[in-house]
Amino acid sequence: MLEIKNLHATAGDAEILKGIDLSIGAGEVHAIMGPNGSGKSTLAGVLAGRPAFAVTEGSIRYKGEDLLELEPEKRALAGIFLAFQYPVEIPGVTNNYFLKASLNAIRTARGEEEVDAMDFLTLVKEKMKIVEMPQDLMGRSINEGFSGGEKKRNEILQMLLLEPSFMVLDETDSGLDIDALRVVANGVNHLRGPERSMLVITHYQRLLDYIVPDVVHVLSEGRIVRSGGKELAHELEEKGYGWIEGASAP
Amino acid sequence: MSETIEQLADREYEYGFVTDIEMERIPKGLNADIVRLISSKNDEPEWLLAWRLKALERFQKMLAEGHHPTWAKVSYPEIDYQDMYYYAAPKPKKELESLDEVDPELLATYDKLGIPLLEQKRLAGVAVDAVFDSVSVATTYKDELEKQGILFGSFSDAVKDHPELIQKYLGSVVPYSDNFFAALNSAVFSDGSFAYVPKGVRCPMELSTYFRINAQETGQFERTLIVAEEGAYVSYLEGCTAPMRDENQLHAAVVELVALDDAQIKYSTVQNWYPGDKNGKGGIYNFVTKRGACRGKRSKISWTQVETGSAITWKYPSCILQGDDSVGEFYSVALTNNMQQADTGTKMIHIGKNTKSTIISKGISAGRGQQSYRGLVRMGPKAHGSRNYSQCDSLLLGDKCGAHTFPYLEVKNASSTVEHEATTSKIGEDQLFYCRQRGISEEDAISMIVNGFCKEVLRELPMEFAVEAQKLLGVSLEGSVG
Ligand SMILES: Nc1ncnc2c1ncn2[C@@H]1O[C@H](COP(=O)(O)OP(=O)(O)OP(=O)(O)O)[C@@H](O)[C@H]1O
Ligand SMILES: [Mg+2]
Numbered sequence: 029m030l031e032i033k034n035l036h037a038t039a040g041d042a043e044i045l046k047g048i049d050l051s052i053g054a055g056e057v058h059a060i061m062g063p064n065g066s067g068k069s070t071l072a073g074v075l076a077g078r079p080a081f082a083v084t085e086g087s088i089r090y091k092g093e094d095l096l097e098l099e100p101e102k103r104a105l106a107g108i109f110l111a112f113q114y115p116v117e118i119p120g121v122t123n124n125y126f127l128k129a130s131l132n133a134i135r136t137a138r139g140e141e142e143v144d145a146m147d148f149l150t151l152v153k154e155k156m157k158i159v160e161m162p163q164d165l166m167g168r169s170i171n172e173g174f175s176g177g178e179k180k181r182n183e184i185l186q187m188l189l190l191e192p193s194f195m196v197l198d199e200t201d202s203g204l205d206i207d208a209l210r211v212v213a214n215g216v217n218h219l220r221g222p223e224r225s226m227l228v229i230t231h232y233q234r235l236l237d238y239i240v241p242d243v244v245h246v247l248s249e250g251r252i253v254r255s256g257g258k259e260l261a262h263e264l265e266e267k268g269y270g271w272i273e274g275a276s277a278p
Numbered sequence: 279m280s281e282t283i284e285q286l287a288d289r290e291y292e293y294g295f296v297t298d299i300e301m302e303r304i305p306k307g308l309n310a311d312i313v314r315l316i317s318s319k320n321d322e323p324e325w326l327l328a329w330r331l332k333a334l335e336r337f338q339k340m341l342a343e344g345h346h347p348t349w350a351k352v353s354y355p356e357i358d359y360q361d362m363y364y365y366a367a368p369k370p371k372k373e374l375e376s377l378d379e380v381d382p383e384l385l386a387t388y389d390k391l392g393i394p395l396l397e398q399k400r401l402a403g404v405a406v407d408a409v410f411d412s413v414s415v416a417t418t419y420k421d422e423l424e425k426q427g428i429l430f431g432s433f434s435d436a437v438k439d440h441p442e443l444i445q446k447y448l449g450s451v452v453p454y455s456d457n458f459f460a461a462l463n464s465a466v467f468s469d470g471s472f473a474y475v476p477k478g479v480r481c482p483m484e485l486s487t488y489f490r491i492n493a494q495e496t497g498q499f500e501r502t503l504i505v506a507e508e509g510a511y512v513s514y515l516e517g518c519t520a521p522m523r524d525e526n527q528l529h530a531a532v533v534e535l536v537a538l539d540d541a542q543i544k545y546s547t548v549q550n551w552y553p554g555d556k557n558g559k560g561g562i563y564n565f566v567t568k569r570g571a572c573r574g575k576r577s578k579i580s581w582t583q584v585e586t587g588s589a590i591t592w593k594y595p596s597c598i599l600q601g602d603d604s605v606g607e608f609y610s611v612a613l614t615n616n617m618q619q620a621d622t623g624t625k626m627i628h629i630g631k632n633t634k635s636t637i638i639s640k641g642i643s644a645g646r647g648q649q650s651y652r653g654l655v656r657m658g659p660k661a662h663g664s665r666n667y668s669q670c671d672s673l674l675l676g677d678k679c680g681a682h683t684f685p686y687l688e689v690k691n692a693s694s695t696v697e698h699e700a701t702t703s704k705i706g707e708d709q710l711f712y713c714r715q716r717g718i719s720e721e722d723a724i725s726m727i728v729n730g731f732c733k734e735v736l737r738e739l740p741m742e743f744a745v746e747a748q749k750l751l752g753v754s755l756e757g758s759v760g
Contacts (some may be wrong), residue, residue: 101716101717101719104714116708120733121726129726130716130717132718148519
């Protein structure tokens with residue numbers, strides 16, 4: 029599904045990603061852990077096409093296509109979804125309007141019919157139940173004044189609506205209480221399937237109890253320094269990153 | 279991002295055509311004879327000519343003494359007031375028996391502007407007074423309105439048919455001595471609209487004036503007067519467009535509103551004068567004085583404006599809150615791009631007890647557009663218990679434009695409250711990226727963000743105008759903000 033080779037990326041003058049190789053097959057869930065500032069969000073941003081980052085070397089192929097060729101919106105239309113670490117507020121634009129515009133853009137790209145206001149409402153209600161989101165959030169401006177937890181639920185709600193095929197979750201668990209964590213993880217698991225893949229960025233192995241990964245990677249200073257099964261996450265939680273960084277030092 | 283913003287800024291001006299019609303123009307220049315000539319064109323009574331001549335004297339004095347206003351944050355070359363025409367009208371201007379007699383060329387012009395005047399095609403629920411250069415060429419639904427005692431039509435007709443009303447109210451809110459451009463307008467105004475809603479009548483349709491500048495090297499100086507008697511209600515709209523020309527043209531209007539006890543006037547503007555080209559060549563100088571007097575108790579005046587056109591906008595629709603418990607509102611969206619400049623805002627003068635005012639101003643700058651909000655809130659010594667709330671937000675598209683805020687406060691009693699909030703934001707890369715990540719194109723994302731930003735103002739507009747305003751703001755989406 030996704031094939032990253034020798035990826036180097038810069039932000040401004042600084043090289044942040046320094047040669048990443050990563051291959052994610054259809055139906056797989058990979059987790060990425062790593063210390064603050066190691067480049068996790070940068071990788072997520074590069075995958076989604078955030079203009080602030082420039083790819084200086086390497087390639088990303090998605091479903092056989094050169095992903096780096098595509099504008100951000102084209103990537104979204106092709107099924108790539110990023111659940112933001114810091115969801116953005118857009119004053120005056122209702123969540124309802126935004127989600128409908130987004131869904132219809134994506135449905136059109138898939139060759140499906142646009143949904144009308146009524147069908148959209150039915151659909152959204154159904155998905156909101158899954159993430160246990162209060163109805164009134166739909167009538168409010170996107171993420172404006174939402175609590176941290178509400179913002180994260182809103183990201184997952186969008187993901188459920190859009191049914192993407194490759195999902196990047198950037199610290200979706202940060203700032204969630206225990207119950208919310210379960211609810212959000214449950215939402216994510218709704219989308220697991222043989223045709224969908226995920227890259228789950230997190231600092232806590234707790235999330236991975238709910239969303240069980242096939243592979244866990246550790247990112248440090250822009251490189252993947254260790255990969256392993258889900259037990260790697262447990263080990264990290266016990267010993268901290270120092271253990272790995274020490275081990276991987278040349 | 280910058281590319282799309284430039285495209286947005288570059289979009290064609292849709293109303294830039296010129297109507298080819300035979301015009302009658304009086305000689306260039308400004309003097310007492312010109313003023314007499316304009317007055318005689320309208321068969322005006324002696325008192326009005328005398329008033330005009332006093333205004334002219336005042337203007338000439340101000341001009342000689344260099345009282346041209348310089349405090350606004352706009353810059354333009356000195357205007358030569360002798361080098362323009364003060365009156366231009368389609369020929370022949372004879373008494374029309376019915377709309378069917380209006381020159382087909384003119385009807386076609388208004389059709390093209392989306393304002394059909396003929397009976398069969400008229401806009402439902404909107405009465406239109408069409409002002410072309412210096413004169414009113416047609417008014418729709420005049421007779422229907424008259425049945426309810428509502429007077430609506432050209433200013434020049436009102437001078438003939440209802441001189442007592444004109445004499446009573448003309449200059450009562452904006453005296454000719456008020457400011458430089460008001461003095462100029464009072465001397466040379468040629469036409470405009472007059473609306474009068476009698477006691478207890480709720481005007482059943484929107485009243486509207488559509489201003490069109492067509493002739494070259496000609497200024498437009500119109501006068502609008504709206505009077506709502508006790509308990510009356512009226513909603514009035516104005517729209518404006520002009521051809522694309524390389525020269526700058528002056529539009530110096532005066533609008534006066536009077537609301538008596540319990541009356542309400544809602545005044546909306548969608549201003550789309552030709553803004554000039556990308557490099558700032560041509561465009562209208564829009565120097566306008568608009569003021570409403572809430573004379574009566576519990577009266578209310580609301581100004582809503584969407585200002586997207588003009589090379590320079592200089593305009594401060596204001597409310598004099600004289601009656602106890604009266605209410606003034608100002609909702610504004612101003613958009614400047616390319617080389618456009620706008621210095622706009624409002625004055626809320628609280629005189630009566632428990633008066634209330636609200637100011638919501640949204641400024642959007644793109645290209646190299648420069649824009650200032652300038653607002654005065656004055657709480658007089660007797661305005662006990664009065665309140666004001668002001669909110670001024672600016673949105674910048676790109677990094678070559680500017681936004682400035684100049685709030686002035688004068689509080690002369692201890693029991694009033696004044697609140698002011700101001701924000702400046704850029705359309706963030708973050709916001710755009712968020713939208714694009716959800717499959718929304720950059721252009722749609724910009725429209726969406728701009729519309730969201732203006733929402734509080736757009737929802738004050740009557741439906742038909744809200745739609746036009748959204749389109750004007752570079753928007754192609756349906757019902758985004760509603
Ligand atoms: N636009 C930018 N300009 C300059 N530096 C940047 C930019 N974006 C990110 N960086 C830097 O790149 C490094 C990696 O940042 P990134 O956000 O990818 O880290 P992260 O692994 O997601 O960290 P966290 O766990 O705190 O979320 C940091 O040092 C950050 O300051
Ligand atoms: Mg991060």
